[in-house]
Amino acid sequence: MSAITLTGRLSLATLAATAERPGVSGPAVDPRALSTGIVHFGVGAFHRAHQAVYTEDAAAATGDTRWGILGVTGRSARVAEQLGPQDGLYSVLTKARDSASLRVMGSMRRVAFPGTDTEDVLRTLAAESVHLASLTITEKGYPRTLRGGLDLGNAGVAADVEALKAELSGQGTAGAARTPLGLLARGLARRYAASGAPFAVVCCDNLVSNGGVTRGLVMALAEAAGAEGMLEWLGTAVTFPSTMVDRIVPATTEANRREAEQVLGVRDEGLVVAEPFGQWVIEDNFAGPRPAWERAGATLTDDVGVFEVAKLRMLNATHSLLAYLGALRGYPTIAEAVAAGGLVEEARRLQRDDIIPTLDAPPGMDLAEYGESILDRFANPNLGHTTIQVAMDGSQKLPVRILGTVADRLSAGEVPRSGALLVAAWMVFVYRGRDANGRPLVLDDPMAEALREAAAGSEAGLADRLLAVREIFPAEVADHTEFRAAVTEAVRRLLSEVP
CATH class of the missing domain: 3.40.50.720 (NAD(P)-binding Rossmann-like Domain)
Incomplete structure (x- = not known):
């Protein structure tokens, strides 16, 4: 016009x-x-x-x-x-x-x-x-x-x-x-x-x-x-x-x-x-x-719960994974993170291996198809939804988006490795404060000061220090030996990728 x-x-x-x-x-x-x-x-x-x-x-x-x-x-x-x-x-x-x-x-x-x-x-x-x-x-x-x-x-x-x-x-x-x-x-x-x-x-x-x-x-x-x-x-x-x-x-x-x-x-x-x-x-x-x-x-x-849990775990957790991994790799928007093939495969793995096994499907919903529809929506390049916007308030979002899934998988005797990756990506986001290109990553969180204090120190102990923040991580998650090891390994890998 x-x-x-x-x-x-x-x-x-x-x-x-x-x-x-x-x-x-x-x-x-x-x-x-x-x-x-x-x-x-x-x-x-x-x-x-x-x-x-x-x-x-x-x-x-x-x-x-x-x-x-x-x-x-x-x-x-x-x-x-x-x-x-x-x-x-x-x-x-x-x-x-x-x-x-x-x-x-x-x-x-x-x-x-x-x-x-x-x-x-x-x-x-x-x-x-x-x-x-x-x-x-x-x-x-x-x-x-x-x-x-x-x-x-x-x-x-x-x-x-x-x-x-x-x-x-x-x-x-x-x-x-x-x-x-x-x-x-x-x-x-x-x-x-x-x-x-x-x-x-x-x-x-x-x-x-x-x-x-x-x-x-x-x-x-x-x-x-x-x-x-x-x-x-x-x-x-x-x-x-x-x-x-x-x-x-x-x-x-x-x-x-x-x-x-x-x-x-x-x-x-x-x-x-x-x-x-x-x-x-x-x-x-x-x-x-x-x-x-x-x-x-x-x-x-009469029952919102089955819809609510499916959306929080499938959509919101996937959004957070793409936000933290995308921000660390220097992608400004969620759509750009989705376009990076490796990240979208991590998102699919999170849905398939960790989240879907914990869910009852809402009436008329195929959870695998729902997951793909979520990724298709995230791929819309005209929205300009930034990774930083989705990454904000992680201390409040992690418990409702992913830690319930983690607890359910641990109770079932499985270690949720993609869930561990999401937790690790948040930890590195907090710790590094910059992306792979050296640009600053803003930590917009009501617990920002406490998180920076907890994260401060050597790379080797980062996962242990942040898992000890009880306002976020319940003991049954934080003290699980195999999950702690999975988070520690994912943190080590991500730190090596974001120098």
Whole structure:
């Protein structure tokens, strides 16, 4: 398309002109007609390309306009600053291997930043017209101890417990929330006191039994605050459905924004990029109304677990293996790592030898074919999904992506050598801090300082030092002699390959 004269930002004021442009679709519903029915915590790119799309499609399919979304940011106000001037509008740039499409989304009606808007979020959660909260706060957003309980030693958690006590005592606002779950718990307390109307909390993060995990932590917050009445209400009127989510959503680049500008005719600071594929499996366990997500292609089921474990172990573990091995070898993107034949064979070996033997296939799924479809999606060169992006937060991801597989194989009397390779690749990534070409590798991890300290020392003892980090490696994995030997050998080999 030839150069165009830009006319400002995407917004309700520019929406009509934007919708008339070739190559632009959406919104599927008039955003002005939507009332707020969902509060979403963690309004990053993934939510905007996944649950928000399903929600808008469900509204379009049914004509039900109750499901506009209040998005709640994390520690940064960045998304609020992006979408506020755009009246919540943003677009999704879907990139296949040989084509691209652009869709404007209207389901995000406004965005709140807890640092300044905590009271607004609490009022919204308490409103009887709001029926759901959903979460994509990443694995590190769930403050848990080694045993999986609420980490009351976390300063943010402790502050939120005190704020929850103030909320329950009717003393009014207690200032900005420190954690997403603390803010959610305070909102639920406000709802309990106001009406006690039924509610559902829908976790969409990559955690095993994510609904149960979220329920346990919210209940623990209420218990720590001495909220006996609220605890009873949580047990009877609030449900925590588990879910499995899948769509590759790489970081948006300035080149992506320029590409979208050429199509839209206006600037979209909230643009997100995604692959064509999407999947959402939801436990059908709702205390009150919900969007008709099944009309938008979601799967409602009584048992999410079999889907959840298959996705975490097959897709996410393979993603991590390619990310660490690819980053160490100097490949900027996952697609480039897949294109390197040796790495994709390592990924296939991980799936075939270690992961598939631990799984029960979900209904209608051939696990070997599923594995190949995953690799085909990863090979999409137009996504630009970086190895560094996938490699971040390894301390939080390894336990749910690969260590369960490792433990299952060890229990079966087998040594998971490809699983050992994945663990070793993470270790060398932490230790080396640079790729085969000498370029730095950023360690973006909530345990970064502790990991650097544990990794420091001789190459020979690297595996032993990092396996001793109990926040990551349980004793039954770390102390298994043959698995430790397999990790040590893989570390030695990788260190020789990344001088």
